[in-house]
Amino acid sequence: MSKLPTPAEILGQSFRFLPQESQLLLITSVLGTSPSWLTYSLLHNSLISGENVVFASFLNEFAYFREGGKRHGLDLQSHLRKGTLTFIDGFSKLFLPVVSTPASAPVQSIPAPSQRVGGIPPRGGPIPPRQIPQSAPTAAPADPIKYISLGPSPSPVALRQLDVIKTALQGLGSSGTRPKLVVEGLDVLIAAAGIDVRAVEDLVYDLRDISSTTTILLPSDSVLIQTSASSTPLELSHANLVISLAHTADAILSLRLLDTGVAKDISGVLKVTRGAGNLGDTDGIVEEKEMLYYESDAGVRIFARGSGGH
């Protein structure tokens, strides 16, 4: 089974310094790096230790994470069934016209992703035609995935759709401890749905209030966050979101490609930065460091610069 570094390994000493309540972790990545393994690491850590997690993505469907997690020994499906994990799919139906009734909605989308990852088709022979389930009334009530759909022309009113994240958090947090929250692709709301950046920031603020640790994944390519006089509103609002979150975050994990070009045994650089939210009023401050990481079939390995090799 492939191995993933634990958050404790990634953050080192700082991991236990981080406050356990209303903590904000920002994970940034650039084109060509994939932060998914960091997500799996955090999810794994939380789910193994019995915490409840709400996971919302505006960029990928559940099957993507289910398969990715499986590679790293993380069975998201069973956690979903147990109810310790709530997945909120803001991707599959985000801009689809809201024609489907709630009952028929899961029927359409659940079979499709599983078809992709289904069995290896018999080599050489034609792939057996997949059966499209005509009716799956049993799946509908049991479907634990919640969908967000803003419709083809999102209006400010559609923002209320996002309350499903809050409801999910409140639903899981009834037992005294607040659940963790992981959100991927909030930038889609701004860039594609045209939602005002302040509304998204407010949303994050509200969500932090009712979750123990909020982890937010955002792209941070330089063209997206370095603004100039000629920047478009799109770039400005993205930069606004990333930078304002970075200023309130307790720690920032950023992934980028190697500055010196592509290497065979290095996937990229992982940098841990102290966010402005971590002022050392707890036990300590986040130790800033930079490491290299390498994703291979055997999992992900992080190592210090220079100690590459093996």
Added chain:
Amino acid sequence: MSFRKRSVVLNTSGGNNPAATDATAAGTAPQSAPPTPPAKGVRPSFLTGVPTTSTGTASLDALLSGHEGLPLGSMVLIEESSTTDFAGALLRYYAAEGIVQGHNVVVVGVGEAWGRELPGLSDRKEDNEDIKKKGKEERMKIAWRYEALGNRRTTDSSPSLQMGTDASEPISLFCHTYDLTKRLMIPPSSKPPTYIPPPPPTSSSPFSSILSALYSLLSAASSTNSITRVLIPNLLSPLFYPPSSSQPAHLLQFIHTLRSLTRQYSHILTIMISFPLPLYPRSTGLTRHLEHLSDATIELHPIPTFLARFEMTKSSSTSTSADDIPQGLVKVWKAIEGKKGTGIVGSSSKGDGSGGVVGMEGGDDLAFMLTRRRMRIERFSLPVDEGDDGGDEHKAHNPSSTVGEGVGGVESGKKMHKVDLEF
């Protein structure tokens, strides 16, 4: 190690033992196979076993993270940083391959004139032979079980084998060779491409008509399980698209929806988009968002041909044919996800021994060559400088080439040194 990897793939197939799949194949194939053989032009990925289809360009297939084909349910963005139309050639191959394989081909935004220029099948026997031979040679270094897969450039599916070998050969190829000087004759077994017209010039939501056309096409295709290829040539080109379509909210919503469609119809759908970089440079947030939303991003960066020709002919003139002159560089900004589930550009095609011709290990430079007969993407390196006074010429003609500059710099430095000594 490698055997364990193999088992991982098998595990992901769940309880699907071979007997069961064979049984279902045998049970269901006779019903739908005669009109539309659904798996034509589809084969499992060498890497993960997900079904893939060919892009119509063998060397582009080889570039896709070791899948040796485009996984169904993915969206590729081809950017072109010049006013040339090399990306258009790639898209036409992709469309032509779809038509030859009997897939649904949907062309968005451009008129039927675009589709009339699809390249025809090359009738040169050696082209197809060449591919197969080359494929075999390349696969010699690969473990035997991968080699067996490699021979599946000709899928030996039973129906085609029963036909005459000569007749079945072009049908059973995974990726055909095309001749740009010919025009594709749509075989009677295939459907002609479907055209979705560009958005009307005055439209508040320019992409909604395209999307609703796609929804209905896809739900129809999904019920028959026919593989569908969607092509969007020159997205946002002002020739076809109204100005309102380049508003980020409109465009990105469209692309996001396309992405969700590829996931929803991940058993039949692939999308290829070409995008003009001169109009929307990579340094803009819009383009970057587009790249983040696509599954793979490849940039074609044409360089003036005379420069390339000069470089190549100056070196050993023995092996230089017109085919070997690169017309530009290929940059892979985002690689399709491999087994590791990552978008790493660098090492995604190494390690599994299935990298094919064009590995991207170690950041190799890639170049493309478009000749009358085919488009190839190959490793690019500047040739060794052989001429005596090559350095100076190099410097004079190609200041942008680092190797040339280095050589030229050193040589002129030496000369200067000599001159100094003489005086």
